[in-house]
Amino acid sequence: MCSFIWIIAVSFFLTACSASSPLWRDSAAIAVEELGRQEAAKLFPQEYYNLVETFEHGEAMLHVYDNSRDADPYYLLVLQKSVVLRAELLASKERMAAAAEAEKAEKAAQIAKDRALRDAAELEARLAAQERLNKEALTRAAIAARARQNSQEPTLILPSLHTVRRGETLPQIAARTEIYDDASLWPIIYRANRDQIRNPRQLWPGQKLKIPRNFSRDDITEAKRYSGRK
Known part of the structure; x- marks a missing residue:
């Protein structure tokens, strides 16, 4: 990438020194540089390096053969390819953003599900504990009631x-x-x-x-x- 930027800089310098400049060269150079900053080489390496290769063909035609008229179609082709690549970059970034958002939503849903399961388990444990306490209270109440009943029942006196x-x-x-x-x-x-x-x-x-x-x-x-x- 650094070598390519150096090529663009040298090309700008050589173009400034030449008598005539192709119509589409500056725009093509800017497009290639912008796509490089937008990580086109990482996301679409084949398309991006094809774009660079087209630009380098134009540069060779301009500086090696000193033919600006035949170089300009290469620069125009670079611009056309950059439009397509830029659209692909945009769509790719939108897909990645959507995927990241979906992953975030899925994680949030999983967290909510785990929390709901944990709350349900805690509630079930509390209800079970409360039911156990209720049963123990009922048992104690029944024992106390029997004790009161037995204490209130008159003892049968057997006469002699x-x-x-x-x-x-x-x-x-x-x-x-x-x-x-x-x-x-x-x-x-x-x-x-x-x-x-x-x-x-x-x-x-x-x-x-x-x-x-x-x-x-x-x-x-x-x-x-x-x-x-x-």
């Missing part, structure tokens, strides 16, 4: 004495919930109160019967067997 009511029988007394809740266990009451019960089928209102609480499984079996025979 029972006052006979009119018309009651031993099976009826044994069947009461607070006694044994089992009519077949009446012989246990009968044996504990033999001192005041002569006939197990006959009780007197007002009698206070002892209700045994500490008896064995064998006592239960014997009582059921005895009640089954009576």
